[in-house]
Amino acid sequence: MQFSAIHGLAEVKQHLIQSADTDKVAHAQLFLGPEGGSNLAMALAYAQYLNCENRQKDGVCGDQSPTNQPPGREYAQPDLHFVFPVCSTKKITGKDVVSDSFITEWRTFLAERPYGSLADWSEYLGAENKSLNISKEESRNIIRKLSLTAFGDRYKIVIIWHPECMHPAAANGILKILEEPPERTVFILVAHSTEQLLPTILSRTQIVQIRAFSDEEIVRMLIARIDTGDNPDLQQLQRIATLAEGNFQKALQLYEEIEDDSHQLFRDWMRLCYLQDYKKLLPFVDKFHKQSKENQKALFAYGLAMIREMLVHQSVDQLVEVGIEDVLQKERKLVRVQGQDLEFVVNFSKITNTATLEKMLHWFNEAHIQLERNANPKILLLDISLSIGQLIKRK
16 A cells, blocks of 8 residues: 555655655554544555655655555565454464464455454454454564564564554563564554553554544545546535544445435434424334434434534534634634535524533434444334424424
8 A cells, every 4th residue: 555545644644754764763653543544554555665665756655566466465575564353263263363364364354444443354354243352372473573584675564453452461472572673673553542552562652643534535535436427426425524523434334335315314304303293203213214224323423413513503603702703713614514414504503502412412322322232213213303302392
């Protein structure tokens, strides 16, 4: 993967490119970023650039790759090593449950889903309900591999994905080599959170903070990734980006699996609740019940996104009243919706207040969780509808 394949995040790219070009590469780095972000993709691009023999402008690597190679083949470099969470299978058990036993599947996964999550990898691996982890045996493998002579690349690189899943024995097993690795060796740890990492691991790494994708970056990536034709529906893509909240893999899933009628459904639903039109509400609930679980969750996810925009919009209105212009300009930039979505936000905000929106926020969050737990969608939506009707009923 090249840096150019990752949209946006110019500040992070420039930092990494400069460190490679000036040969000031920290031997242990922690790429820390949100799920569905670019921390893994950035690690892959950085690893390629570190060992690139033909570095060009703006972080482009001009090395020629063989054509028609299998997916993930570009990650089969002799001095590039991967460690990632795995689990036992019918064929692989005991001490063989290590990354090397699943390396073929892993490289294909990287090619297909460089922004994938641990849940995506678990599904891809067919792990079902098994928990994935990085065993103590992995630390022994790392030490053994790094003791071997390099094949000629500038650096030996070890990418550890989800170090949060490391068994304490595995984490403790690499402390010494993480602090004092062999010459020209680089560790890149890719994580979403530091809470489950040992303090001794954190103290030995240089953190590279990687932000979530912006809505605009998500839209550009969707246009580049999917076949939208000559005239992509930008409003549809903008809604998806808003729902994805910086998670590109989630944006892809939303585009592929969810019908783009969340705005219409949510607007109709809120109108029925406001009018307390129970005669029409019951058929609406029946229609909701017949939809897929992903579409059902999408309605509440869209509702959460709209409530967020309403809260921001109401805060902007309050700033207008008190005349705090410098803060007001910053707040306005936080409003992410446009077109019909923005019109709905403005109109619905007129019949609600912060307390009302906070209650709805709580109900939608709970509904999303309950759907994950296979709650009855008809009862769930009807109960919330009646509660909202009482909350925002006409005076």
